[in-house]
Amino acid sequence: QVQLKESGPGLVQPSRTLSLTCTVSGFSLTSYGVSWVRQPPGKGLEWIAAIWSGGSTDYNSALKSRLSISRDTSKSQVLLKMNSLQTEDTAMYFCARSIPALYWGQGVMVTVSS
């Protein structure tokens, strides 16, 4: 069955770089795109970035300068890097298959704090 699982550090210091991994199973990254969506505590959803089946990428324009999304198809992984972290980047980070997203990971909580 289709599964997505996020992994990454729970705590990151301000100004550092966040690296998150989404490991998928049950489908191929060359057949479906994967998006990252985040949700600050008690707040709404924000689409961050996507990598499509052909390898092209799209980014949230407000975050684009700090983001990089890539994939390793041999490992069925999508990687998200966000630099210059601030406290307002504290959020639950989800990966999801395609948009609209039927399949989501459980999310990984990232706290930006010194």
Add this chain to the structure above:
Amino acid sequence: DIVMTQSPSSLAVSAGETVTINCKSSQSLLYSGNQKNYLAWYQQKPGQSPKLLIYWASTRQSGVPDRFIGSGSGTDFTLTISSVQAEDLAIYYCQQYYDTPYTFGAGTKLELK
């Protein structure tokens, strides 16, 4: 960026009532090439990932109860939940996927009266 405006932000209901959630986009989500509206609705319960309810503005995802109805076109969309059940208490989000960034509405919290 396309701005998605949802209303109301919260709604207190009794079981069995019919509720309507509105979502307005800052530009049309109707693509003339296929006459489809690029609008989805999600339900999110506390501690859970979002669940896709509706896509193409009115197509119900398989397994979603038929009391969930999506409607609208262009810039104005509605999610109607008829005969609300206790299990429907959640936050509902609309999302446009017409153009990146794929923006969400701020959410509508459905609470028990």
